[in-house]
Amino acid sequence: YLRFYLFRLFANGFQIKPCSPDEEPTGIPVFAPFVPQPSESQVNKLVCLLAYAQRPIAIVGSQALLPPYDGQTTSENVKSLRIPVYMTGMARGLLGHRHPCAFRHARRAALREADLILLAGSVCDFRLDYGRVLNRKAKIVVINRDKKQLYLNSDIFWRPHLAIRADVGTTLNTVAERLNERFPCSNAFRCPQEWIDELQAREDHRDEEIRQSTLTQPQERTNPLAVLWALEHHGLSSSEHDDCIIVADGGDFVGSAAYILRPRGPLSWLDPGPFGTLGVGGGFALGAKLCRPKATVWVVYGDGSAGYSLAEWDTMARHHAPAIAVIGNDGCWSQIARDQVGLFGSSVACTLCSLRYDVIGAAYAGSQSAILDYREAESHWSDHGGAFVVNRGNFAAIGQVFEEAKLMSDKGEPSVINCVIAPSAFREGSISL
Numbered sequence: 001y002l003r004f005y006l007f008r009l010f011a012n013g014f015q016i017k018p019c020s021p022d023e024e025p026t027g028i029p030v031f032a033p034f035v036p037q038p039s040e041s042q043v044n045k046l047v048c049l050l051a052y053a054q055r056p057i058a059i060v061g062s063q064a065l066l067p068p069y070d071g072q073t074t075s076e077n078v079k080s081l082r083i084p085v086y087m088t089g090m091a092r093g094l095l096g097h098r099h100p101c102a103f104r105h106a107r108r109a110a111l112r113e114a115d116l117i118l119l120a121g122s123v124c125d126f127r128l129d130y131g132r133v134l135n136r137k138a139k140i141v142v143i144n145r146d147k148k149q150l151y152l153n154s155d156i157f158w159r160p161h162l163a164i165r166a167d168v169g170t171t172l173n174t175v176a177e178r179l180n181e182r183f184p185c186s187n188a189f190r191c192p193q194e195w196i197d198e199l200q201a202r203e204d205h206r207d208e209e210i211r212q213s214t215l216t217q218p219q220e221r222t223n224p225l226a227v228l229w230a231l232e233h234h235g236l237s238s239s240e241h242d243d244c245i246i247v248a249d250g251g252d253f254v255g256s257a258a259y260i261l262r263p264r265g266p267l268s269w270l271d272p273g274p275f276g277t278l279g280v281g282g283g284f285a286l287g288a289k290l291c292r293p294k295a296t297v298w299v300v301y302g303d304g305s306a307g308y309s310l311a312e313w314d315t316m317a318r319h320h321a322p323a324i325a326v327i328g329n330d331g332c333w334s335q336i337a338r339d340q341v342g343l344f345g346s347s348v349a350c351t352l353c354s355l356r357y358d359v360i361g362a363a364y365a366g367s368q369s370a371i372l373d374y375r376e377a378e379s380h381w382s383d384h385g386g387a388f389v390v391n392r393g394n395f396a397a398i399g400q401v402f403e404e405a406k407l408m409s410d411k412g413e414p415s416v417i418n419c420v421i422a423p424s425a426f427r428e429g430s431i432s433l
Contacts, residue, residue: 035068036145038166038174045162046118046141046171047178050081053116053139055195059107059128061168062089062273063121063145069169071266077169077176078120082190084110084199088122089273093263096240103199104259105206108133110199115139121168124153125274131158143168210260213426221422224253224328227398228260228300231326235402236298240264243295245288248272249281249309250302251335253328255427257300282309285323286316296409297323303352304333310357313364313414320412324405327357330421338428354420361416 050056060078065071075094078085079101086107087094095102103110111117111133119142124131130153134140139161144150150163164171183189214226237244244264248254248271263269270284281299289297301310306327316322337350405415 035170036166038143038164038171042162042164042166043171043174043178046164046175047182049116049139049141049162050083050118050175050179051182051189053083054192055114056083056116056118056191057110057114058083058085058118058120059122060085060087060091060094061119061121061123062091064094064168064172065090065267066145066167066169068167069173074169074172075266077172080176080179081172083118084191084196086110088127089271090267090269091121092258092269094266097262097264098240100200101196103203106199106202109202111135111138117141119143120172123149124158127274129157131156134158143171218422221330221420224256224330224419224421224424225260225426227326227328227419227421228253228257230398231257231298231300231402232261234399235326235406236261237264237296243292244268245270245292245295245297247281247284247288247297247299247323249278249284249299250305250328251276251278251333252338252424252427253302253330253334253421254300254305255335256424259426261300278305279308281305281325282312282315286312286319286321289316289321289323293321296406299323299325301325301327302334303327303329303331303355303357306357310360310416311364313361313416314366316414317365322409322412322414324409324414325357325361325416327416327418328421329354329357329418330423332423334423335427356418358416358418361414361418365414365416 058078058081064074064078069077071094075096079095079099082101084103085095085101086103111128112135114135115138117134117138117140119140121144122128123144124134128134134157136158140158141162141164142150142160143164143166145165145167147165150165151160154160179189210225211229214223214229217223217226236246242264245268246261246263248257248269254271258271270280270288272278272280281301285297285299288295306325310325313323313325331352331354332347333350333352337347340350341347401417405417408415
């Protein structure tokens with residue numbers, strides 16, 4: 001039974017095979033995975049659709065980052081399309097955080113108005129309301145390696161105009177080459193600027209609404225949006241050339257972070273994915289740091305999800321593979337509680353203790369941890385059992401906390417920042433039951 005089970009899992013994964021036809025067997029199994037390719041006809045059709053579209057949109061998903069093309073190459077290929085791009089999952093940050101064609105707000109409205117929608121590795125699941133948000137009059141082009149994902153929920157609320165079962169990165173690379181051949185002059189191909197300006201106006205308006213929301217401070221705890229805004233502008237690097245990775249692991253706090261934090265470049269965002277598999281934070285952070293040792297790794301936790309993998313800060317300390325945990329601590333599974341209480345009148349299993357995660361982190365990491373606790377009456381920086389304390393009225397000190405954490409990371413020391421936050425209605429209506 002075990003032999004059958006292992007064979008079923010790994011097929012002939014342990015069979016010795018030469019690396020290439022000209023090489024002798026090395027004892028290392030090397031198999032080239034099957035990567036479906038787009039046809040010339042499909043590429044030419046997509047190029048024509050892009051050339052004539054007046055209100056195009058691309059939604060790029062995690063699949064676009066798979067080999068054989070690396071993230072930087074795919075980034076340049078997507079930029080060369082010169083159309084508005086929304087990014088999801090691991091594709092967040094693909095265009096950097098300041099590119100004029102990178103958008104994240106008011107996506108639903110944009111999809112309703114688009115005349116060409118390119119789903120490059122994105123699927124019509126609950127994140128796109130199963131296709132209901134797509135303009136039925138738009139030409140919809142889907143690129144996906146998997147046939148099931150390619151047609152997911154089609155012929156119910158949406159129908160593909162062109163379905164390309166192929167590797168996303170390869171297809172985008174070929175399309176970029178064809179566009180350059182067809183429009184050899186620099187900037188000759190571009191969608192109408194009026195469309196980009198319209199989306200940018202909505203983007204700026206929403207950003208300003210969020211900024212205004214960060215200015216109010218609750219009486220006892222701090223505004224979670226203010227913490228995230230400070231992390232974006234005072235914690236994360238302002239340069240796209242500095243390696244910075246964001247690992248998101250949580251519910252409400254992380255959901256808010258997705259609206260505020262901007263990954264700085266390709267392969268700089270990791271999250272639990274569409275299944276919401278909480279607890280990935282510690283493992284993702286370790287893997288990211290070991291793959292890119294010079295990167296500063298930030299883990300944005302909710303206090304519920306932090307309990308699953310905060311123990312990995314001990315591993316980080318022992319192996320000198322540091323990460324910085326920023327924990328939104330509101331003593332609640334807020335994403336669930338918001339709708340559960342409203343629908344059923346009960347908060348059972350949603351209330352958590354407001355734990356001193358800074359103390360827990362200090363014990364695991366064996367070094368100082370920082371706490372942003374707005375209930376403390378201290379009026380200055382002080383060291384209490386390996387934890388920094390910032391008083392309620394000194395919010396400007398949050399930038400100093402982030403700087404201290406980055407200095408510790410540079411020295412190979414992990415840290416935990418316990419942000420005692422107030423409840424927020426920012427994501428009201430985001431049903432998660």
